Each structure stands twice: as structure tokens, then as C-alpha cells.
Amino acid sequence: MHITAHELRTRYLAFFASKGHAVIPSASLVPANDPTVLFTTAGMHPLVPYLLGEPHPAGARLTDVQKCVRTGDIDAIGDATHLTFFEMLGNWSLGDYGRDEAIAWSFEFLVDHLGVPPDRLGVTCFAGDADVPEDTASQRSWRALGVERIARLGRDDNWWGPAGDTGPCGPDTEIFTWIGDEPPRGFEPGDRRWVEIWNNVFMEYERTASGQIVPLPRRSVDTGMGVERTLVALNGLASVYEVDTMQPIIDELRAPGLGERELRIVSDHVRAACAMIADGVLPSNKDRGHVLRRLLRRAMVHARRLPPDWYRRAVTRVAAALGDVYPELARPAIADVIATEVTRFEVALARSLRELERRPVLDGKVAFDLFQTHGIPLEIAREMAEATGARIDEAGFRDELARHRDRSRTQAGTFAGGLADHSVEIVRYHTLTHLLQAALRAVLGDHVLQRGSNLTRDRLRFDFSHGGKLSPGELARVEQLVNGWLARDLVVERATMSPADARGLGAIGAFGEKYGDTVSVYTIRDGDTVISREFCGGPHVAGSRDLAGSFRIVREEPVAAGVRRIKAVLDPVRT
Template identity: 50%
Template structure:
């Protein structure tokens, strides 16, 4: 048996033995990237370095990173899907490439000194080539050289084995590693291509080999990078001979807490088992998100909406198990205890996690009772509809009158053999109010952080704003988060009360004064402790490397930051604060534009 903590340690130790520097995992909430709500992969925080920027820790890196993906929330409940997961990752930034990457993967997986997996139960996929890019025979050759049989290598299309940052830019083939989860040993000729149901992906090596200039033109990158990701939960599953991650010690203690409060014995009823898995996953994900250094509170927009949806779905499935009243704090405490060693911020933010869970749970229990009661009253008439379609108008009534989420109306309808007319609901919703759905719809597109000229200007403006706020309001002001698009900036900061009109005007005037001074913006690499000693401001709760970038704006501002920034403040234009409002308890929010 191998525990998650042991796997993390082995992974880091192995790559340290291969001269990789261990770097810290980052926040679940990406900084200055409006294209995604959460860190969705281990490579996400490293995008600037994969695109050519030098990393202060060197060219060989290894870490573990918490991630959240929200596209499959409705699929959670089966034995496989997860909302929150961990990625173990190693990177080569212009150093080693396919040969060494594949050799390292094989050694770590099969060596008796490390994971000691049976090599007969491993198979791989490589890119088969197409009209736009050549077949990846190089990777296949390296796999054969370490001992992978020909019949365990599957050549698959770009949809399976090609990575790209976007329509243009860095791209290249990847090779995925699978473990046999069928009975006994895999038969001859079995691989992911011929027998996909019995092979579970555990690791992916992405080779950033080309730059796509246009649809038909690929140019080799001068510095070729390797980005690998191993799913911790899946690997723990196969290492312990299990068929589902929910059978491992990652989830078994959480499930035991749910069994205790519900009185239900997991494994006795398939439908109730699914509810247990939903609660376990959603409590774990919510605990990680709220407990993040940039912690999110449940709300109706963005990441806060995702947390609210996770909590409310867990509560509803708790009621399906017969649980009355609040109960999420118990499983959440298990999550904090089990993962607090690897993620100490969970322990540090324990009080906040429990408070937010209990508050949202109590609020929703009242909503749930009213909404479900109203749905039950509607049900007889709904079932008379031969098309088994619930009108969007009725679904919107539940939302508008009782605050009942459309996702739960969808679930209730599905459980009764019906579908909701979502276009009709969306139309009613749009007419009634223009709530921001960016968090739930638009921002799940994924992709790289926007580092255009305009967003770079806004990034520099956040530094000026934070210093101006500290000058006007006091040194207790600390950045709690930011969101930047090409059109505006949003800045969250710690402050206990609304700003007065005079305070807002003074802050705006100070920022514009520094812009008018056309101050130079410079960067230097410093040891973290030296940076703090020099007076540089750092983001509270953020994990930094031992060597960091420090951006200095003339004699006005000095911050630890990853960049990028403009060269002089005179490039920013006029800074205008459009709104100052509450973000959450003790946190204020400023929205501003550059004109």
C-alpha cells in the first residue's frame, strides 16, 4: 500500500535525484488570468516560463499542484470523476527532451527503488501524425528502447495526442502512459487504441516542439520544453490495486464521516452510493477552494458561484441520504486533517472554511425546502406532458421566487424522467436581470493568460493602486485578489469599511500623479527574504520560490510579482475608479479603467 503523502514524497525525491529543483505549488485562483476561474492543470502557473521566460529556480523543475476543473461537475458521482485533484509535475525548460523524459517516466514507474509497477501492465500512446504535423516516431523509438513492446504502443490522432496553446503559438505531440485495470495481465496486442476500457491514464508527457505560425506552418522552437503531469489520485488508485479513487484512503475517511452522520453504509445501494461520492468530492473541492490563500466565498458570480453550486449540490444529496440539518463541517474537518500537511493553508484557514460552509449550508437548507416543495406541487401537471419537458418559465419561477438553482431543477426533472427547456429559461433569465454568467459559462474556455499590451498596463496599475490605498487607508491594506481583462481591472483588498468619496478621490489622484511622473519600472531577481527585508510588498498567503522577481516603480512602489509590466508609468493613460464596493466580509473591491 502507498499513501498520497508517500507518492508525493517519492515523486519529488526521484526528480531531485535527476537535478530538478522543487518549486512550490500555487494558488487555485490564477493571478491576472481572466480566461479561467481556477488553476486547471499543473502547468498553468508555469505558462510564462514555458513561453520562454527564465525561471529563477532553473531549467529543471518539479512540484505538486492542486487543481480544479468544473466542466464535469454533473458527472461527479460515478466512480471516476473528480472536481478537485492533484497533479505531480516535472518540467524541462529548454533542457532535456523526449529521450530523457521518457526514460525518467519509465524508471520512476517500474524501478524497484521507486513505484515498482509491473511493466507488463503499462502501455503508451503517441501522435499518429496528420496533414499538419509529422508522426511522432521519435517518442515511439525511445519507448521501445526502455523496454515497451511494439504492441503496447498505440498511434492516436491529434484529438488524443497533440497539445496546443491555441490556434497559433507553442504546440507539439504528447505521449500518454496507461495502466492495465482489467483482470490478470493484458492480452497480446492490447493497448489504449484496441482496448480503451481497460487502460487508465496515469501520466502525460507533453513535448512543446513547434511554434504554429498559421494553419499550415509549423516551425521548430529554438528551446524545446517538456511538461508532464501525473494524476496523484489515479496513480494511488492503481498502486493500491483499486478500481476507483473512492476506494482509496484519499476518500475513505471522508466517506466514513458521511456514513457516520447519515447512518447509511456505503456499498449497499448504487443510487445512494453516488450521493455519497458527490458529497465527498464536493466537500473536498469546496474546502480546498475556500481554504486557498486567496480563498473564495460562495456568491452568485465567478469562482464564488462554483463554490455555491458545489455546496448546495452536496447538501441536496445529503438530504437524499436522510441527513437533516447542517453536516458538511464534519467531512470538511477530515479533509483539513488529511491534507493539511501537504497544504498547510487548509489548517491556517480552518475557521474560515467551516464558517463559510455552515453559513451557506444553513442558507440553502431553507431555499431547498421551499424549492423542492414547490416542485412537488408542480410535478403532477408536469408528468401529464407527453413530451416530458418542463417549461423554462416554471424553472425560472423556482429560481426567481425561491432562489432555487437551475442545475438542481435540472436534476429534479431528470430524476422524474423529464428535461427542462433551458433556452426558454435562459431567455426569461436574460429579460429579468443581467446576472454575470461569465464564471459559469464563458470563463471555462481555458487557455493561456492574456499578456497583451493593455492587460500589461492594467497589471502595472494594480501596483500603483495598492500603494495608493496603503497611503490613504493604512498599512493594513493587502491585496486579496485581482482580475484583469483588456477592458478593465478589478482589485480586491483587505479593509474593514467602505471607502468615503474623499478617500476614493485621493487614491485616484495619487495613482494619476505617479503616471504623470512617468516613473521607470524595473525588475531584479532577489532572494525572498532579501526582497521582504528591502521593503517589497508580497501577496499575503502566496507561496513563493526562494528566488523571486521584484518590480520597482521609481521611488513609489516595490512588489514581489511575476510580471509582466510596462517600462514606464507614463504609458498607462488616465486611471479612473469606476466603483468601490464590498467583495466579502472584510474585503473591499475596486473596479477601474485606463483611458
């Protein structure tokens, strides 16, 4: 039996709806509730506040299909299993049902609704360690269903979280299906013919600031099933590039002289780029925009043998393959954004060629700059050097690359925090972003909308739509407005309602965000005057009395065309 991506999504959501789950829409690839990551990398990221205790407006049982982006395995793109953009099916219990129901429903869906033979299933469970005992309960649940292939693995394989330094975490059980001819009697998860298709995480513990693992008062379930990998297993395919949401792009771009791996890289990267641009990310030299630029330029390098209109044809195929579930992919501006980046890259290549022509040897630092700043990989720089008779210091390049990776790891540690750790400081800065947006809209106009944020315990960073640099006077007025509100007795209120009712009350939301039938709205009031009203999952402080301090803008700068960024702090009150 062959099953399409549309059929898999439809069956999954219908199944869990029949079990009392509310079907919620996919969130944006730009995280609204987990500023510790650049992109939404899993179905749970948009639900972090609710997994930490905030009530979800749709209830305690949720299910969805979430679009995700992961770039950590970019060097593996083109093999049989890795994609940059992918879809994740998930179901959640927010303090409602536990592992017995989650495991039973996973088994029921796979066997009764997808037709997976029970004798082709194997599972892994947490083996326990010094902090947490072995997960024997999951093993009992699986055996009660007749599943006997159970491997007990450690924390590296069967433990999730926390997302930051602190927060909810717990054991998980991973479900594998055999894709070979005759399934073996035993179960060795390392055998590539056992393909993992589903993971059930039981958030039963919390890691505290002191590093202790303690039981959570409210336990939750978080599951994830990768759409593409599941289709590979169910349909007996050789790779994720053969699923019906990837194959049309591959077929459109296939051309003489373009190797299979190059073809896969180009198809993968342009698909991911379309999804990012559709959610408001634009090429730049910072953060998400930098990731997008690197993906596009890597695709351009491998697409050099394709006709000039390759990306427009690819964009059309992406929209046709995924537009039914993600209509934002049909936006005409996507191809135009890529076209502009193609032109920029051609200029960068010409500049690089001039650099090579005037140097007999290209030292490692300059070669790395071509790679890091302009997206020109070493192998292309090598080809260009050979054409001009120059030579590249490849050992120096590798040294620079290693130093850059070390710096990146160090800097990544400085961004620990975000709503994932639910600290008092993070919640305060989250509320301040609402006041900042209200002030920006009052000073600059209603065209201002949030385009991203990042919070640490020490500062907020807020990206917003605006066409030009703010003047010193405009920045001063924004600061004055926020500090004036902080001096008042503001109250923060939460309510749930339909999106239409929320918009009717003037609530605003994040760019590209989709909303379900019921939404959470936070209103900040000064008596009867509404200062801010936004679609938001929270959490927030109760009022301005919890925001004692002086709001100060540290920096205002461009991020991408039409997007500005403000970094700000809340200085303590001087006594």
C-alpha cells in the first residue's frame, strides 16, 4: 500500500482528534516562545510555555503537523535520511493522559491505521542511571501490546531535555520499524534497516538550577513522528528524496552533468529557503538571515550547471508539493527574494575572482572569509584558484574554520535562557517586548510588527518591520513611553477567545503565525486604557509592579531589508 504525505497527515490528525485532541495549526518557523533557537526545530518548541504550566487555549490534548528546520546536519544533506526542512507530526498531553495511553495509541495508529505489521516493530526504553530509575513502566506497556523487541538504552539515546540549563525533561521511548526483507528475532537499533519513526517523551522530571533531577508536579507527554522518514519506511523507499513532497522538485531540476547528491542538495536547500522566506526570514549577515543566505548560496554553487531559471521552477514545484497545507509557500515574493540573492552572489563571485587574480597564494584567513561572508565553499574557491593559477592555503583555511566553530560554541552558551527556562528575568523581558512593540507602533506607526525576538536573563532583542533607521529623537520617545508606562500601575490580563474576536478587539500577532480556533490574548491596561493587546502564549508578569527598573535601548540596527532590531535592558532602580 502506497501512502502520500497528505494521507499520512490527514490520518494522523483525524486519529488523535478521535481521541479528544484539538487539532492546532503549524506555528511559524520563527519561534515565538523559545528564543534559545533560531528556528522551530521540533513540534514541541511552539508549546514550551504550555509544557511548563501555562494553560493552552485549546485544552490539555493537542495534535498538529509542524514545519521544522534543522541546520546542524547540513554536511549530511543529500544522504538517504537528512533534510533541512521537514514536517513533524505530534500529539501532546498537558498534564492529562500518561505513558500507557500514549504508547497504546501509538501502537493502534501504526498497526490499525497505517498497516504496519506488529512483528516489524521494535522499541527502545530508558535504562536508568544514578539520577532516575529504569523506565520499566514503558516496557510493561509495550509487552502488554505484544511487542517483545525492547532495547534498554542510556541517557544519550532515551532521555529528552531540558531545552535550556533548567526545565522539564524525562525518559522517552522510540519506535522503530523494520524495512528489510524478513525481520530478525532480535532487535539492534544500530542496524540501519531498523528505522526510527516515532518518539514518545514523558516529561516527568525537572532539572533545577543546582543540577538536580526532581519529579514534576504536573507530568506531560510530547511525541514526534517525522513525516518524510515515516513515508520512507511505509512505502519501501530508498531515501527521503523519493517522498511525494520532494520527488517533484528533484524531477524538475534533474539535468545532465548534475550529480545525484548535488541535485539533492539544491532541491533540499531551495525547499528550506522557500519555507523560511514564506515565514518572513530574509537573507542577511546575521542570525536567521545568515542561515538563509548560506543555504541559498550553497544551492547556487551546486546549481551552476543548471539553466538560469532553475530557482523559479523549483519555487513553483515547492508550492505545488506543499502549498495545500502551507499556503504561504505560494507567495510570489519568494522567487523575487531568491532572484535578488542570486544577483548578490554573482557579484560576490566576481569580487572573489579579482581577489584570486591579484594573489599568487590565498591565505587561510582570506579563503575562510570567502566561505563565511560570501558563501563560497573551499572546493569552489579551489576551482577558481586553479583557473587563475593561484594556490589556496587549505591548512590555514581549516584552522580558521576550527577557530570559528570554537567561537560559535562559546557564543551559543551565552544565549542560554529564553522561555525554556521560565526564569523571573525572562518572563519580565517577555512582557517588556509587548510594551516595546506598543511604543514603537505609537512612535513609528501601525506598520510595525514583531518579526522575531530573543531573550536572555540580561537583555531583550526585538526585531520589527520598519523601513529605515530610527532617529535619536524617535528612540528617545520610545524609551520615554515605556518608562512612563512602567511608572504607572499597569495590569496584565489573559483571556481566551476566537481569532476573529481577538482581531475585533485590536489584538495583533507575530508575522506569519497561524492560529487555531481558540487563542490566548494578553492585554496590558492602564486603568481603562489598553496599552497593548497581543496574541501570545505567555507567560507574563501580573503587572508593572513586577517590572521595577528603567528601560534603556542599548542598540538599534538593521537586520534585513525592511527589518530593524532593538536591543534593550531593564536597569535596576537606584536607591
